[in-house]
Amino acid sequence: MSKALIAVVIVVAIILLVVLFAFGQYVSVKNTLVSKNESVKAAWSQVDIVLQRRADLIPNLVETVKGYAKQEQTVFGDIAKARSALLSAGSPQEKIAANGQLDGALGRLLVIVENYPQLKSNENFLRLQDELAGTENRIAVERKRYNDTLRDYNTYVQQFPNSIFAGFAGFKPNEAYFEASPGSREVPKVNFSSPGAAAPQGNPQPAPVH
Numbered sequence: 001m002s003k004a005l006i007a008v009v010i011v012v013a014i015i016l017l018v019v020l021f022a023f024g025q026y027v028s029v030k031n032t033l034v035s036k037n038e039s040v041k042a043a044w045s046q047v048d049i050v051l052q053r054r055a056d057l058i059p060n061l062v063e064t065v066k067g068y069a070k071q072e073q074t075v076f077g078d079i080a081k082a083r084s085a086l087l088s089a090g091s092p093q094e095k096i097a098a099n100g101q102l103d104g105a106l107g108r109l110l111v112i113v114e115n116y117p118q119l120k121s122n123e124n125f126l127r128l129q130d131e132l133a134g135t136e137n138r139i140a141v142e143r144k145r146y147n148d149t150l151r152d153y154n155t156y157v158q159q160f161p162n163s164i165f166a167g168f169a170g171f172k173p174n175e176a177y178f179e180a181s182p183g184s185r186e187v188p189k190v191n192f193s194s195p196g197a198a199a200p201q202g203n204p205q206p207a208p209v210h
Contacts, residue, residue: 029165043146068119078105
């Protein structure tokens with residue numbers, strides 16, 4: 001075998017080894033990306049569940065407030081629009097945006113409640129408010145878990161050489177972080193301590209929430 005042929009064989013062997021190594025890395029990175037992306041989807045599904053739970057509580061809460069504050073139609077309309085946008089949203093980005101609008105509308109509703117002492121002593125309202133507060137806490141927990149999972153995915157996608165293989169595999173950074181909206185941070189702490197006044201007779205009571 002001539003030296004030239006040997007050199008060609010060596011070069012081909014080296015190229016083959018490089019190709020096999022690159023393919024192995026590609027498969028490994030792609031499998032990891034698939035796993036991390038599925039984790040992001042699973043974390044978001046938990047966020048979606050608690051957002052749906054809050055959306056289910058809101059109509060009864062609004063109906064209870066209407067029994068004492070029928071004239072506050074603007075905020076009722078804002079809540080209805082934001083809730084409708086949340087329920088009809090398809091992507092996480094759309095739901096996050098709609099949730100921000102809902103946060104602001106609910107904040108204005110709680111401000112209104114301060115003007116109606118008898119409403120704050122209504123047992124049905126207090127129960128609904130407690131359920132809503134519990135749901136808000138669950139949203140905060142699931143939101144953090146989702147953001148942490150998404151951050152882990154994005155870090156992996158953008159690290160070298162993962163970024164090269166991710167591009168070939170069709171994976172891109174996902175910036176759909178779910179941060180608390182400015183409006184939700186500005187919601188005042190409402191004191192629901194009952195002044196002892198009983199709810200007026202004849203006010204509409206919403207159906208119990210299951």
